[in-house]
Amino acid sequence: MTANAHEAPELVSPNRGADSLLRVESLAIYLALALGAVGALVGLVFARVEHPPLAGPGSFGLFAAWSATIVAALISGIGYWRSRNRPGQEWRLEVATWTA
Numbered sequence: 408m409t410a411n412a413h414e415a416p417e418l419v420s421p422n423r424g425a426d427s428l429l430r431v432e433s434l435a436i437y438l439a440l441a442l443g444a445v446g447a448l449v450g451l452v453f454a455r456v457e458h459p460p461l462a463g464p465g466s467f468g469l470f471a472a473w474s475a476t477i478v479a480a481l482i483s484g485i486g487y488w489r490s491r492n493r494p495g496q497e498w499r500l501e502v503a504t505w506t507a
Contacts (some may be wrong), residue, residue, distance in 0.1 A: 413428065 450471065453459070459467045491499040 442478070446478070449474070 450467075453470055454467060459465055459470065462468050463482070490496055
């Protein structure tokens, strides 16, 4: 037997695409946790400083809705931009910049 016969099998998948997807999903989870904590902190500060009503004009609900809209638009744009160079997504590079 050679010295290599007793080595542990390689734990890295031969499919590098799966590793890349796992890394992206892990990053998404970490960002969601971090940004959720930031959102909770901002909401707490807003609620303590302004004392807004829960519904209606100038309410906490309106503040939360606009904040969620802005964050969703930014994250969607960043996700689209990051995925444009992935295998199978080459068509995104052909889309005119003014339509994206």
